[in-house]
Amino acid sequence: MAAPAVRRRLVCYLSGFDPQGPAHYHQLYAQEAARQAAVSGHTLQVGRRQRTGEHVAAWEVDATIEGSAVQTRYEFLRWDDIVRAHWPRSRWALLRTTLWASWQCWRDGVMWYSWRRSWPAFLALAGPGLAMLIWVLLLAVVGAAGAIWWQIGGPVASGVWLLLALPALVALGVEAERRTQMAWLMRSLACLVRQGRGQTPDLEARLDLFAQHLAAALQRSEHDEVLLVGHSSGAMLAVSVAARALARLPVHCGARLSLLTLGNCGATLSQQPAAQSYRDELVAVGSSSAVHWLDVSAPPDGCCYALVDPCEGLSLPPSAPGAKRLNPRFAQLFTPASYERIRHDKYRCHFQYLMASEVVGEYDFFAITAGPRSLQERFAHREGVADFRQFECFGGIRR
Incomplete structure (x- = not known):
């Protein structure tokens, strides 16, 4: 032996x-x-x-x-x-970081590359930003609905609506973050964007x-x-x-x-x-x-x-x-x-x-x-994977 x-x-x-x-x-x-x-x-x-x-x-x-x-x-x-130095703690700071990092990756073509080459990676990168954007839009809808209730039923009706809708919306956002680890992903992405720019x-x-x-x-x-x-x-x-x-x-x-x-x-x-x-x-x-x-x-x-x-x-x-x-x-x-x-x-x-x-x-x-x-x-006996295309979309990346 x-x-x-x-x-x-x-x-x-x-x-x-x-x-x-x-x-x-x-x-x-x-x-x-x-x-x-x-x-x-x-x-x-x-x-x-x-x-x-x-x-x-x-x-x-x-x-x-x-x-x-x-x-x-x-x-x-x-x-x-x-x-930890690149780890925004407040939810509003995280929201700003998420939207900024997501936009930079869209603008630089990283999202488009990911979508064509590996759609699961695209979902991990783009999902949190899109989810937070939807959450912000829902928040705006809740606010607009509250204003309508104010006109229809006065401050009491508007207050009841906001008291019911806002906690539910916040709970929805927290649960979505917990299930998808959005906070971790977006903090990491923001740091990578800065790293790529030498910052x-x-x-x-x-x-x-x-x-x-x-x-x-x-x-x-x-x-x-x-x-x-x-x-x-x-x-x-x-x-x-x-x-x-x-x-x-x-x-x-x-x-x-x-x-x-x-x-x-x-x-x-x-x-x-x-x-x-x-x-x-x-x-x-x-x-x-x-x-x-x-x-x-x-x-x-x-x-x-x-x-x-x-x-x-x-x-x-x-x-x-x-x-x-x-x-x-x-x-x-x-x-x-x-x-x-x-x-x-x-x-x-x-x-x-x-x-x-x-x-x-x-x-x-x-x-x-x-x-x-x-x-x-x-691992000498294993052949390396040469051309994995299972997750490609729109024809993948031109070789």
């Missing part, structure tokens, strides 16, 4: 647009690792969370998976403070810091695999960090990086006309022979561009490796009843990449991050 390729691993993890910090993600990893161990027969011991730098928290994972012992250092690269200097400085940290790790020989993981909006950040880290490495240093992007919604950024620097970073990563890039996205996940090439429309050299795209096949990881519940809970579905399965399956986040095979080796 061949010796395991990985005995020591470094994982650098970038969360999505989430104000929750390392405490939440450490607890999530530990709880879900225990559940996956019970299903798959892994032995997983997740250590205590420690602060190892100004913007880095880490924990150790001792695992025995597939008969091999592996030590993993799992680093959470923090940008939750930046998320997030705090985030750019943090990405440079992470790139310096990653480049230093790649030049050390203490780990058999350095794995950079980005989830949701963190997938875009991971691409930027990878590109900037590669630019810092000495020529011919021989370092290899494994890059795993999960639930990638990168087209929201790359399709903005002003986001040329991000497109350049996509080309740099997609063209690099020093990077093995696996992009995993699930068609039931409406918060990503499922199985769409992150480098679509960019001029990569013919020999460029690009991103290998795979479907995690969530349906095979659960009983039919459980899968139906997850499939209809879009927020849960978007986070399933980081969570345990109910039955043993090919996609196993904990085997990827703590097991004895490298990212490339683990």
Whole structure:
């Protein structure tokens, strides 16, 4: 039996647009690792969370998976403070943010691209803005009706109407927000619009810091695999960090990086006309022979561009490796009843990449991050998805 390729691993993890910090993600990893161990027969011991730098928290994972012992250092690269700085709290501020960000994406062509290329992503992007616009129109209708009741029945009738209608309308808006996670989606979209226009200097400085940290790790020989993981909006950040880290490495240093992007919604950024620097970073990563890039996205996940090439429309050299795209096949990881519940809970579905399965399956986040095979080796037998068109409309995007 061949010796395991990985005995020591470094994982650098970038969360999505989430104000929750390392405490939440450490607890999530530990709880879900225990559940996956019970299903798959892994032995997983997740250590205590420690602060190892100004913007880095880490924990150790001792695992025995597939008969091999592996030590993993799992680093959470923090940008939750930046998320909170871009997190409008009042409902009126959120309303303004939603309408502004939605209009900018319509104007820049991001919405039109999404509608033609991946209609579930379009619904996630356009739905909250349209819903809030409808809510504002309904509010205007309620106000107009109140004025009519004032003329017909006087202040008492008008007051009764408003007392009944306004709370119902507010409750409708709150329930719609809860079910669709509109507030989270629109805050994230607004930040992405600003990022594409170079209006997030705090985030750019943090990405440079992470790139310096990653480049230093790649030049050390203490780990058999350095794995950079980005989830949701963190997938875009991971691409930027990878590109900037590669630019810092000495020529011919021989370092290899494994890059795993999960639930990638990168087209929201790359399709903005002003986001040329991000497109350049996509080309740099997609063209690099020093990077093995696996992009995993699930068609039931409406918060990503499922199985769409992150480098679509960019001029990569013919020999460029690009991103290998795979479907995690969530349906095979659960009983039919459980899968139906997850499939209809879009927020849960978007986070399933980081969570345990109910039955043993090919996609196993904990085997990827703590097991004895490298990212490339683990999925070498799978052919990447080359031309997923299931969600295209109006003929899709011209190739």
